[in-house]
Amino acid sequence: MKWSWIPDHAGDLVTITLLHLRMTGTAVFFGLLVALPLGLLAYRVPRLKSVVLGVSSLLFTIPSVALFTLLLPLTGLTPTTVVVGLTVYTLVVLVRNTVEGLESVPPKVAEAARAMGYDRVRTLVTVELPLALPVIMAGLRIATVMTISLVSVGLVIGQGALGQLFVDGFQRDFGVPIIAGIVITLLLALVADALLVGVQRVLTPWHRTGR
């Protein structure tokens, strides 16, 4: 093993890691953007709940290689294809956790807010969503870690970010880039997860004391 490959390619590794992060961030961001309203809708309209959850878990069942390939006619061999596919995968966790989070809010709390004169929107934004936050954040953590590891499947269409290191290592019969790719992916997942835990602590100060 020629480990010196890693310092020799430090610049490339940084570039590719940033690309990996950008793809992950975009997918998770759009995932949240879609999942929050969908989760809210499923929560408010019980009849839609099973449909929304059913469709998102069906989409989740489609193997990532297949989903990326199926998106090719629309977005081609671009990072967008991977990002769109990953956005779809985040939905199953994000929608489910949004619904579960909102359902975990005791009805009496929302009723109290309404009784104090809050309208529905204000109750939702200032009471229900904050209380649902821990469950939503738990979903966000799972979705983020999952997305970080799934970006590399994009190697199938030449857009795997850190996953391209696996192709590189495989084609040159050289293990170091593959190991580097795996280790960096794990580190990114670890750091992202820790950051999200931090964000959650900041956003839910009432959880820090007590319980």
Place this chain on the structure above:
Amino acid sequence: MGELFAEILRWFTTGEHWSGPDGVPAQVGTHLVYSVVATVIAALIALPIGLLIGHTGRGAFLAINLSGFGRALPSFGVVILAFQLSGLSLVPIYLALVLLAVPVMVTNTYAGMAAVDHDVRDAARGVGLTGWQVLWQVEVPLAFPLILAGVRIATIQVVATATIAAYLGFGGLGRYVFDGLAQRDLAQALAGAVLLAVVAIALDQALRALQKPLTPRGLRRSNR
């Protein structure tokens, strides 16, 4: 778009795509063999570990965090590395698939066991059941839905990851996708993707169908 759709249809209706060692039935079979063998081996390893941790309560930290680690592992990287480091054969591919399927099954099995009400467990001990009987007659039936959910997630994951076998020169449904992409034959790649999606969904639904008959009668109503 309509053109492409017609091409995919043509691919599926071409007789030669359905026969021989590269035909659809053979590749579906190969893919299922990879997936089922890996999942079964993984279950044989993961379920006892999950049950042991759940029953004794020892190692809970490991069980809880294992699935997070499994989720973070880039599956294609692990398979390619295993393949390259140990012998360019199917065995390392199987090993990697098993490795990837174990964590989520351990975590779910443990979660199912941990969710069993302490009072129920105590009551079972109180009426004189041995530890072994508590495990098999009380804990496992109660934990079953979550255990099966873990097996389902692991199966989906293995089916998806097994496509990489074709990238490494073996068979399975990844064959059509990788060949199609390499030969710039989009219809073939899309046909492969459709087959892959259908097989994954069918397998998942089959496992889901098992959930009801295998769940103890007393628990069925309260379950989704």
